[in-house]
Amino acid sequence: MSDAAGIDVAPLFERLYDELKRIAHRHLAGGCATLQTTGLVHEAYLKLSRTAVLDEAHLLNLASRAMRQVLVDLARSRGRDKRGGGLRLETLNERDAPAAAVEELDVLALEQSLTRLEQAEPRLARVVELHFYGGLSFPEISRVLQVTERTLFRDWRAARAMIHADLVRVTPGAGA
Helix, strand or coil, X not given: CCECCEXXXXXXXXXXXXXXXXXHHHHHCCCCCCCCHHHHHHHHHHHHCCCCECCHHHHHHXXXXXXXXXXXXXXXXXXXXXXXXXXXXXXHHHHCCXXXXXXXXXXXXXXXXXXXXXXXCHHHHHHHHHHHHCCCCHHHHHHHHCCCHHHHHHHHHHHHHHHHHHHHHHCCCCCC
C-alpha cells in the first residue's frame, strides 16, 4: 500500500528485516516460550501490512510498538495462572549457572507500569519505549526527541527508578 501519507511497508520491512529481528529479540529477552523472534516479526508485519509509513525510523518505531502489543495480547490471553503462577522455567544452561536466578519478565506488569509512567511523565515513558523496546541508542533517541544525551541519561535513570518502584509496589516480592 502506498499513498500520499507515506511509503509501502512491504519493501521497507524486507530491507529492515534483520534490524526488526534484533528489536524482536530485545522484546523476547524477558522470556516468552510460545513465540520466537521470527514469529514476532511476522506478527508485527501482519499488524502493519496496510500501514503507510514515512521512513525507516517510523517503521522501526511502529514495528516495535506492534511487537509490544503482540506480547501484551499474548500475555493477557494466557493469564497469569496459566503461565505457572509465578514459577520460573529453567533451561539446561541455567541448571549449571551460578545461583543468581534470572526472573521471567512479567509483560503485563511492565506494560501497566509503563502506562502509568506515560500518564505521569510522557517523555520518560517515550525514552523507555525507544531504548528498551525499540533498541535505539541514546544518540538516536536524542535526535528523535530533540533533547541532549545528558538529559536522556537523567530521564532513563528516573524512568527506571519509577518503573522499579511501581513494580515493587504493585507486585509483592518483585524487589526481593
